[in-house]
Amino acid sequence: MTQPRTYRAVGLTLRKSPVGEADIISSLYTREHGKLDVLARGARRLTSKLMGHFEPLTLVRLSIARGRTLDTVAEAEVVNAFPDVKSDYASVARGLHVAELVDGFSASSSSNPLVLDLALQTLRVIGSQPAVGDGELSSDLPLRYFDLRILNLSGFMPELFQCVECGAELEPELHRYAAGAGGALCSDCIPDDVAVRPLSLDALKVLRLLHRTGSVDQLPNLNMPATVHAEVSALCTETVQYWLDRQLRSQAFIDATKFA
Amino acid sequence: MTSDPTPGTTRSLGQLIDRLHQLPGIGPKSAQRIAYHIAHIPDDEARALADAIVAVKDMILFCDECRNLTDASPCAICANPQRNRDQICVVEESRDLVALERTRVYRGMYHVLHGALSPLNGIGPEDIHLPQLFARLQNQDNPLQELIVATNPTLEGDATADFIHRRLADTGIRITRLALGLPVGGSLEFADETTLSRAIAGRNALE
Numbered sequence: 001m002t003q004p005r006t007y008r009a010v011g012l013t014l015r016k017s018p019v020g021e022a023d024i025i026s027s028l029y030t031r032e033h034g035k036l037d038v039l040a041r042g043a044r045r046l047t048s049k050l051m052g053h054f055e056p057l058t059l060v061r062l063s064i065a066r067g068r069t070l071d072t073v074a075e076a077e078v079v080n081a082f083p084d085v086k087s088d089y090a091s092v093a094r095g096l097h098v099a100e101l102v103d104g105f106s107a108s109s110s111s112n113p114l115v116l117d118l119a120l121q122t123l124r125v126i127g128s129q130p131a132v133g134d135g136e137l138s139s140d141l142p143l144r145y146f147d148l149r150i151l152n153l154s155g156f157m158p159e160l161f162q163c164v165e166c167g168a169e170l171e172p173e174l175h176r177y178a179a180g181a182g183g184a185l186c187s188d189c190i191p192d193d194v195a196v197r198p199l200s201l202d203a204l205k206v207l208r209l210l211h212r213t214g215s216v217d218q219l220p221n222l223n224m225p226a227t228v229h230a231e232v233s234a235l236c237t238e239t240v241q242y243w244l245d246r247q248l249r250s251q252a253f254i255d256a257t258k259f260a
Numbered sequence: 261m262t263s264d265p266t267p268g269t270t271r272s273l274g275q276l277i278d279r280l281h282q283l284p285g286i287g288p289k290s291a292q293r294i295a296y297h298i299a300h301i302p303d304d305e306a307r308a309l310a311d312a313i314v315a316v317k318d319m320i321l322f323c324d325e326c327r328n329l330t331d332a333s334p335c336a337i338c339a340n341p342q343r344n345r346d347q348i349c350v351v352e353e354s355r356d357l358v359a360l361e362r363t364r365v366y367r368g369m370y371h372v373l374h375g376a377l378s379p380l381n382g383i384g385p386e387d388i389h390l391p392q393l394f395a396r397l398q399n400q401d402n403p404l405q406e407l408i409v410a411t412n413p414t415l416e417g418d419a420t421a422d423f424i425h426r427r428l429a430d431t432g433i434r435i436t437r438l439a440l441g442l443p444v445g446g447s448l449e450f451a452d453e454t455t456l457s458r459a460i461a462g463r464n465a466l467e
């Protein structure tokens with residue numbers, strides 16, 4: 001049976017690379033086909049009807065023609081451009097954190113609609129937060145929820161209830177955590193060859209709360225000390241970087257621009 | 261490093277093809293075509309091309325004032341007494357400045373960032389010529405009337421504009437952004453929702 005020449009897909013653009021005179025290769029995470037690279041001919045021309053459709057963090061509906069090396073966009077329609085996310089640079093950086101992780105944890109042609117739903121929900125929550133420059137630093141908690149959920153959906157959820165070495169139930173005290181060992185450790189176990197960090201009881205409680213929460217828009221308004229916030233962020237970043245085996249670029253940017 | 265030449269080519273051709281392929285916008289086929297073209301042109305033409313490349317590297321520097329590429333600092337625009345020093349227009353690249361100059365509408369000064377904030381590429385404020393912009397504004401003799409942010413209407417360009425805007429919010433400098441609207445010759449029905457909503461938000465009175 002021959003495949004039809006064109007197919008349809010709805011997806012979130014993760015990144016774009018300019019190629020040739022005015023073309024774009026867009027990487028999307030689609031509901032139907034997982035991660036997909038498509039060629040948008042002429043999309044950088046101001047007069048192109050494709051222009052603006054392939055900025056990162058745009059949900060688009062596409063009609064795609066099969067090509068020999070790369071499939072080509074035949075028609076595109078913006079479903080949601082997330083203007084609230086794009087209205088300030090700090091939420092852009094947060095949104096791109098979402099895109100970077102979806103990109104990093106997904107393989108082409110294996111689709112998990114839950115990943116797309118998670119990404120879209122997280123972007124909506126990011127867009128509804130107050131802008132960073134407007135005074136109060138808004139919380140990174142939705143991003144940490146996203147980190148844990150995407151780890152979970154990818155099969156890398158860190159263990160938060162038992163010691164990953166001996167299996168003992170974690171007592172309410174100061175613990176340790178090793179991304180490389182798969183999660184929390186009791187006070188007796190010291191695994192070899194992995195980086196271990198202390199894990200405060202407060203941070204463990206926050207992580208468990210994130211784990212229990214059903215969706216990112218149901219996150220409670222936590223009034224947690226900056227130190228706990230920083231600990232949870234560092235731990236999530238470390239775990240994500242461990243599994244992706246590289247530094248997160250968007251995270252370095254988020255840190256570098258926190259001058260406010 | 262060049263690997264063994266493909267059968268039918270030579271090591272020197274292979275090296276040239278590799279070098280050309282590293283240039284922006286040049287794919288493997290174009291690189292090959294240009295390399296074979298160069299192999300066929302007269303010696304003096306090839307040498308003139310090579311000299312031009314070397315001369316650019318030897319001569320070119322950043323203008324101390326506007327950071328544009330120039331052979332001498334201050335550059336011709338910054339040194340021109342006819343230009344309006346009350347306005348600075350911020351662009352991402354030198355070629356954007358050239359495009360704006362071609363319109364002959366703008367008579368103020370420029371500042372070239374040589375890039376835009378790009379979280380996914382790890383490009384932060386210190387990696388482009390933003391600190392030089394802020395320093396320049398602080399050292400202005402006369403208060404600036406207007407800072408025109410002409411970064412591209414892309415995710416990165418918008419984030420850069422927002423960063424500049426927030427950073428300078430307390431200075432009282434009037435900050436404007438290039439009008440974002442419909443492309444000339446375009447058709448409403450093909451405009452994406454972002455372009456259309458910005459075109460409506462930035463509409464002008466008919467005069």
Ligand SMILES: [Zn+2]
Nearest residue numbers: 163166186189
């Ligand atoms: Zn143990």
Ligand SMILES: [Zn+2]
Nearest residue numbers: 323326335338
């Ligand atoms: Zn200059």
